[in-house]
Amino acid sequence: MASTPGNQKATHSENSQGKKSQHAEEAIFYMNCRAAYLTVFKSSLENIKSKEQLSLGLCALFEWCFFSFEHFCSFLKGFSWKPPLSECHLGSEIFFFYLQFCELYLTTSEQCCKAARDRLETDPRMRQQHFGNQTENSSEGISLPVPKPSPRVSRNTDHKLPKGVYIPYILCFLSGGDEALARVFVSFFSDYSRSTKLIVDWQHAQCRGCFYLEEDGEIISHKYRLHLAQRSAVCVTIRPCSIPQAQRKSCHWLSVDTALFILKENETQENLQLVSFTELQNKEMFGWRGELGAGVYWLLPFTTGCRLRKVKTQISGEAQLVWRDEDGELALTKEFRAALLEIFETLDLDGNGLLSLEEYNFFELRTSGEKCDQEAWAVCKENFEMKKNELTRQGFLDLNLMEANDRDGDPWDLWVTLLSLGYNKTLEMTEACPFVIDISAERCKPRIKAISLEAGGSQLSRAVCSSVLSKGEAKVLDGSENIFIYTYRSGSRITSVIENKSENKVIIHVNNEQSKNCMNNRGLTVFAVEVAPKSMMVSQHVMALNEQEEWIYSCVHSLVC
Template sequence: MATNPGSDVTLANQKSVPSENLRTKKLPLSEEEVFYMNCRAAYLTVFKSSLENIISKDQLCLALQHAGRSPSQKTVNKYWTPQTAKLNFDDFCVILRKEKPTSKAELLKSFKQLDVNDDGCILHTDLYRFLTKRGEKMTPEEASTIINLPDVNADGKFDYIKFCKLYMTTSGQCLKTALEKLQVDSKLRRQQFGSHMEGFSERGPSPIPKPPPRIIRNSDQEAFSNKGDTRASLLSTARKFKASVSCTISMAANSNRNSTLIEPNLKDWPCVRARGCFFLEDDGDTVSHQYRMHISQRSLAHLTIKPLNLTQVEGKVSPWLSVDTALYILKENENQADFQLICLTELQNREVFGWTGELGPGVYWLIPSTTGCRLKKERKPVTEEAQLVCRDQSGELFLTQAFRAALSDVFDMTDLDGNSLLSLEEYNFFELRTSGEKCDEEAWLLCRENFEMKENELTRQGFMDLHLMEANDREGDPRDLWVTLCSLGYNRALELTEACPFVIDLHTERCKPRVKAVRMEASRGQLEKATCQSVLLKGEARAMDDDEKILVYTRSWDFRITSVIENKSDSEVIIHVNNELSKNCVNNRGLPVFAVEVAPQSTMVCQHVMPVDRRQEWAHHCVYSLV
């Protein structure tokens, strides 16, 4: 918020600057510390606390899988005998020291024993006989699941080389997912795990726990030293994927078969325009403005959303103009907590997405959305930092031309109603994004006394002068100015790369709608629910093989594909997602292969997929496997 230039407390003081402590680099972790971190991550994926004990074979098996292992029943039985009542975290660490992750070479060696033709494949008849008749036997249903896995079976043969690659990717992803879950929760990182605490301020060797007597038994000594036969290794590999389902969708170049946006005759229709912006968070999530709309009577309506074309440098294309946009329209019910999905802008005309239909009287929520396929965290390093302020010959500070151009664009992004003035409410969206605080009425009055305003709204020139005052308060130090710019999506070259301004146009035939931006919210929450609902209503559902409680819904438009996973079971599941056979595709996850965790009795958006180049054909081929 703005204050008197003579005051010691200024707007600039509200900007947050990372502390030196946060910049302090940690020493690299030792091998021992990495081991215990992996143990902790896996254990806390299954249990709420390290003080909880493993009380069943299933819990032990699940914890080992999250640690990147693939234990056979024979392996589990080594550590869970009829006399075992429970195992603690220290016991778990001892087991992980003994049970090393299976290497790709070991897996290939196990399968190669059945490869009579030495061509990387095993006949289904030979594989079925091996899995159901020898060693640790599978049931016929389990064996059929392996033989029916997509992408690794064709023409009566099992491609074990592809399967080993799939297995290794999934094992690594299980451990990676567990580590990411640990890293985002500071409380979990500070927990005490058995006799081990993650405290690296005074770096020393981590203590190695003594194996409890009840873990290492005389009868187990031979089992510890023996990695087991190849049948057990093959069986554990095959059981890694309990069920799977595949999806294949092919699209023609520049396909607009059913999604062309046709604009009705809008002459004499009342119109309201609203602006907003998508901002990328540090974790890759997206935040955007959301709006309430009031319609007084039933009317035909036409709604569109598109990227906002701001002031352009001649010959330079702004990256956000290619970002995909969408708008969900929800009806607010009487309790104001339950929203009904009305529609989604799924018709397209170039960069414009729209919807035309009838809306009854009432209050609606307009929730903008972007898939994240095109709006991503910037990876290209900036070689030269732009200059924000300079001094003239008399020593007076002034804003550089490049910085003034960027501030002018920021002003347009903040001007949500497009009237070339900033109201207090609009300015507070800017303040909340850049400083996390609001400007109150008293501070706004000080702004009015010191900066140009019209009808109690800040002008573009006043906005410029406010930032010049901030630069003067810091004696030309641009660090706080950069905090502001970076939070708005600018890089150090003054390019808007991690934000996408957009504009919404609303035309109604019989009455003028009232629209107001009311909050900024992440893509989770109500938007996640609306996306899931739209896909479940019109998407194609596929159940996992032999597991009707895990469903994959896929909905395709000419310009994108969205998949949602529904978990009807009473336990959390991990789904391995493989897009490696897709062509000319990009997804919002940024990886061709990844895994997602789906909570019990819930739905979640798994991925959005779009073409890299719409001028070429694109094909989405995905295999979803239950781990």
Template sequence: MAGNEESNASPFSEQTASSENSHSKKSQNYEEEMFYKNCRAAYLAVFKSSLENIKSKEQLCLVLQQAGRNPSQKTVDKYWTPQTFTLNFDDFCSILKQEEPTKSTELLKAFANADTNNDDCLLHSELSRILTTRGEKMTLDEVNAILELAEVNSDGKFDYYKFCELYMTVNEQCLKTALEKLEADSKLKCQQFGSQLESSSEMTRSPVSKPLPKATRKTESGSMFKKGVRCSSVPGYKTCASTTIHMGASYNKNSRLIEANTTKEWHFVYSKGCFFLQDNGEIISHKYKLSLPQTSTVCITIKPIKLDQMEEKCSPWLAVDSALYIFKDNETEDYLQLVSFTELHNNEVFGWKGELGAGGYWLIPFTTGCRFKKVKKEMRGEAKLIHRDGSRKLVLTEEFRAVLSEIFEMIDLDGNGFISLEEYNFFEMRTSGEKCDKNTWAMCKEVFSPDVSPTSMACPFSIHIYAEKCKPQIKPVCLETGGEQLKNAICVSVVNKGDAKPINHNENIIIHTYKSDTRITAVIENKSENKALIHLNSEQSKNCINNRGLNTFAVEVVPKSMMVCQHIMPLNDKEEWIYSCIYSVLT
């Protein structure tokens, strides 16, 4: 009987769990849909199209206010740095995810902590002191703007209860008005989908493309591209094409990479480095110069590495994809010639093997960004840094020692157990933004206590180089984004190795799709004399993540150019994944 009861209960529990999972998924999808709807509503309350860029601090502040935020000058400066020229709709969505709306309870609690009289009011002098010296400090102009609000100020006192009510009402009304405008305009509601708009200076100019195949061909190992679908009857579109690729599980799936570490006679050098995720979403990394004294067969590999000294501590960056693009040095970085990139792999190790002539080369690391996202860390209280050992001496705690060791390992790029001034300056430029001089360096060697840990949004990696006939040399040169050279190299490699499919009838807008075991990259090429607006819809994809974080968005491709529109990877690489995307030309 017990056995029968158990067997009868099992299907019911499975159905209940399945129902709960389905409900949870629908709820999550609904929340995500509403979030992006609110993003679009706020954006379109300021701009005519979500394909327009934010071009100033003032515009950024205004569009954030339309989304129900009330950013301080410090918050705006956080996202609009001296290096920022424009922000697009995707950037705006990313900012809203980080800057969540302030809750009234949080505001009340913050003011109540300073209210020593418990009368729901603060003196103007006290309010000014608090707002300009604590937390995210406000400017005097911002404080004066609050003190000028007649509704919440009287007799030199600030009524923070009334202010909180007014604050929440204004924020909610801004977002409500933006949503009403979006709902009232059917054209905006249907056709504006988001953007990853790049300025023309960031676009890569098209190289000579390989001829289009007369018929779409099948790809390797069960993957297949569907024929293009015409959608000229749908309002808002000229034509469209679809691409579907079925991928098997990529976990532990290797692709013929033969590493040279089994050949002891080969000369070997290596260096470490990091990918760093910036506040604005850009990824920077170390760049390297490689020197070969003579022509030789070489094997170059890159892989993420574990630096944690504590065995129980997980390393989420081990799942971050990595690649290395190899360029021939032509005396000037503006005209580097792409040699190849690390396409083959053994598990997480990606590599390239071939012959390189004597001379200098640039090695530029790359990650798609699909699995390299900013994660909010929960505060778990204060962490002890020191304690007394058995002999009552003050020593570092195990946790603090592990963190310091991890930072040391990350800075020690050549892995020799010592940190040079040059290596330390890479760390300083990443944390404080200033280089360390020789006098300060002498002090740093005695006391090492950085204010900012570079591991919060960092993915460390190692580069191994084997050469058969000579001793190679590798040197980290700078810490910056891949720049135009890397963007162009990615586009060229996709055009050369991927499948091509035209969207429109005259074949001047082409989708190039490159597929490896672990990722898919799509490039849009615009051969026409006019800019092209392309909408992408990947909602039918299964078990996929992309570098944009959006399933539907639009891009603008300037004339005679091409750009990477997205990178796609499996969400769970132990299961099969299906990439399905419809590309539509917007009118």
């Protein structure tokens, strides 16, 4: 049926008003967004660079904006839920706590929905108000959905939580290790169920460090001492560190595996007892949770060497480090300045934006083998920018520029520094891996301090072997009742240890030819291992060559002599 001119005019008027209203709403929306953005940043031209900044911006937006029920429904429609996690994602131990968390969440959600339905059914005015145009006499009828348990999560579990609720730890892992996001989760669920007694205010400490690859392939790293004033539930994580200056380029080290071994100091530093290690995994982060008694602990960082290793690559050309300006004065190139700022972030172990004498001495020991004493530090204070007796970023840049001036522009010493810190001739960090350690304790403030920069040595070797013997599967080597092969398997790596209980040394042939999509720390498919009498040693560490594809580990050990 054709429309009349009057109807067309009315329709045009309604459309025009509708467009004006829509434009007005959009203008208000963008104004509120801009206002929220400017509560976090100085300008709307600045970019969000972290989850914490995003969280602050969203919080500000909710304070500025008015949300109707229709807005709320639209928001939920656009929200995408992640699929349920499985045991292979979290590991068997944390999956037990994840099930309990799901049980708590689903139970709480059902109780909230039931309470909301009861209120709507007993108060018709509220029901009409909440459903807008849907009146009490609507023929369609609307009911709130009741959440159903995930088919992958069993609701009939008789497991019980151990002493102390570790839900905050789980939330920390589910949030990717982001403390601010984890706290949002904790606050959200605690608002719905105060009876869960979720722990939010654990005390926190953080320290950075780095793995460095030596010329002979050995890996050295910082070692740490942890002090707890009293017995406490503790959460420890380690992960490769994302340096702000390097976020715009490919960072090789972010794929390097990390782990942390926790050892208890008893009477002497040599007498260290393995407590545990970080075997829980979320992406590149590894963690451990448990209860530690009061005392001193050693934290030994570890990487398998599968992804941090010497790689022969042909590099054409060499990056320029310094140049001369119009007045003939030396200056650092843009690329070299960026590399030095990356190095500064790696050296800044406490993350305060300054280098203390202790932090700077790790740099000196790594690059020159010598320490800077208090007298030399006083000279640095006179010549380079410092704050609170600590070297600033600009001071660190000027110090390296002075070194270039001392050599009249010859970059040889500068390259010695760069190569010792894991950089190649194109100023890429390929033979080092910065990492960050986070520690949270329930009952006391954890204190962590870097005490050395050296190879793991016998302490780390014993810790790795002990962890494999306690967690791995044991198998007697065919043809010898005194040789045992222990294999530890996790979601990201496999480690095998050979124990020789005989009185003679043995040579074991190791064959990985049947493995698929695998790489090991030795860089060889077939090799031999010599094991001293009455001792044990790591045979190999194995990881996936391509993490996006299936990998199959098939290794045959045989006795040579």
